[in-house]
Amino acid sequence: MEGSAHLVEVGHFFYIFIVILLAAKLAGELFERIGQPAVLGELVAGVVVGASILGIVPVDPSQPYGSLVHVMAEIGVAILLFEIGLETDLREMFRVGSSAATVAVVGVVLPFFFGYLFWHLYEGGASLVAIFVGATLTATSVGITARVLTDIGKINTSEARIIIGAAVIDDILGLLILAVVEGLADTGQVSILGVTKLFGLAVGFLAVAMAIGLTTARWLFELVNRMRVRGVLVTFALVFALLLAYLADLVGLAPIVGAFAAGLILSRTNQFDTIVEQIKPVADVFTPIFFVSIGAAVDITILDPRRPENHEVLVIGAALFVIAVLGKVAAGYAVFWRKLNRLAIGAGMVPRGEVGLIFAQLGLLGGILTRDVFSAILIMVMGTTLITPPVLKPLFDRVKIATPGGGEEPLVVKPGIGELD
């Protein structure tokens, strides 16, 4: 049980795991007490224990401990979206379908266009670089927003459903943009047929998975419920979530999209209550790893304005950050025909994450983006991620939020702040 000959020391990973959980809960508690979402505390805790400051939690997935943290973080965010899917009403999701699609499309087109335009004006010419810069600005990373809305008890609002629905559609659009961008990086060309196939595969997977899931999950879990061994319900629920996450990954979607679909499906089973109750402690153990590791990946050295080499990076990063925020906020206002908290919807779409980084990494490895542009994109990703939790809470608190099915929440208008819509 010493394992001294191993590449990975079990004891050392226990140490990392302890630090992650302890930092997450203590900082989460602190932030909640000062009126901020707990997840912001977890992100900040991650910055402190991560590479920039204490260096305890590694995030480089090509290193042994980093890959452990990375995989457990991905399990964590998959379980989070599974849990959110479980607590989401499928019919309500369909009801907001057109709004979500509008937010998604506008929220992809505007940041892409203005990112492209910015680079075109800033550097002149070089349209391939401009396309990459635009692409990195498109895809929302919904984990942060979903967690904030769970923390503040707003996950069952129409606004939350539109955000999550838009993020799912966003992910499909991101997949298509990735294919286009990869084609441009590799061969300078785009295969319309290839992109169409990818789109068909992704949409087809979701449709087929939902159809099969909704018709079979009920009796499948009746069978599981009759099994005698301990812990079958929570285990099979997790297997179901991981399976759909795995299949989503296979067709090129984010695993969390599959996990969310799994939750939607299992919310219609008779064992729903037990599943929710038992998956919660598992989520409590895994999800902090995701948020702490996001914080741990923040590199504060590139933010230091005292370093002259950071100046241009900071300027470009700030510009991209502004485009990233305004593009998604405008997308929120695109659902002009609905009386909703449109600013909150837009703000919920702001965080950019792994997908943008994958685009940027492709551009860097393909020799299209310079290290400076890559760093500026990193600043945009870190900024949009860290700004969302503190902004989203007051936005959701200060105006009337429609909660269909569960009655309307009381109208809360703070002094001096009018209703937004």
Add this chain to the structure above:
Amino acid sequence: MEGSAHLVEVGHFFYIFIVILLAAKLAGELFERIGQPAVLGELVAGVVVGASILGIVPVDPSQPYGSLVHVMAEIGVAILLFEIGLETDLREMFRVGSSAATVAVVGVVLPFFFGYLFWHLYEGGASLVAIFVGATLTATSVGITARVLTDIGKINTSEARIIIGAAVIDDILGLLILAVVEGLADTGQVSILGVTKLFGLAVGFLAVAMAIGLTTARWLFELVNRMRVRGVLVTFALVFALLLAYLADLVGLAPIVGAFAAGLILSRTNQFDTIVEQIKPVADVFTPIFFVSIGAAVDITILDPRRPENHEVLVIGAALFVIAVLGKVAAGYAVFWRKLNRLAIGAGMVPRGEVGLIFAQLGLLGGILTRDVFSAILIMVMGTTLITPPVLKPLFDRVKIATPGGGEEPLVVKPGIGELD
């Protein structure tokens, strides 16, 4: 979210995790239905999905996916022993202290002596090899037995407490033997001072951890209980278990000894019920990884009698297996002054695990043991692990088991089988 550039593909690990959980639960159910402990099903499922047959679940901890499985398996067995500690009455543990110590000491001395003697007679001379062979036979790996006793609902018997107590003491003795054996392998000498220091450190750690834990855990968890963020109780309970596991590892003990101590301590808190309820689903998700990975490590090719090169290995392995079993069974009978199911105690001590393998690996790397002797030791470890679940259940079922504190169980004497004591 694609992560294609990584050493570890998240999607592929999801696949491995799905296979582990699914195989464990389906085989566990099957074995329970045919009257066997579920854990035997998990072990057999592991053999099927492991390296020898399907090759889906990797176990080599120096490989990326293998190290992931290894670390999550170790978390799993730590949570299992934590849970068992939670459900164990500390006073009852102390009450069986002298019995446990007797079983531990006899169960280390006899297998060591007969292992040494066997090799001395078989090979002649070469006393260093004989010492190594003897050492590999000493240390019980309690995970299997603990899980079987949980599966069949006998974890709260005096017999179970003696087995677990003896396994803890066993681990301390194993630590000392490891130091002796390492000294012999490196320098041919033994440092009495060094061994004494190790012993003092291990016993001191346990004493101090229990003393501090028992005086502080109650108010610590009162504080935790007043925190507002979600999931604090289960998270802090897990942190506590991992912390003691980590510290145990640091002083050279098995992590599970620390995790068990953590459970004993937290069983005295006021939040005990909630902790047990919430740690169960987490255990359900992690522990199958441990048992499936043990099965997956079984190399059935060295058991194939049709291969001539296996013959001597099989003969030596069988001899070591017999010594391993008889030595521990005799240790069970060493508590001659108590009216207990002594055969069941001995049988519960039979499984050998990682500690024996570490001794064997040291000997192999130090050039003291040949590859054949190493393989024979592997056979002994695999055999003692796989034989225990099917044997333990009837042994615990067929005779009266004293359950102090909870009244006596009804005397069950099957036709033709008398009481053993």
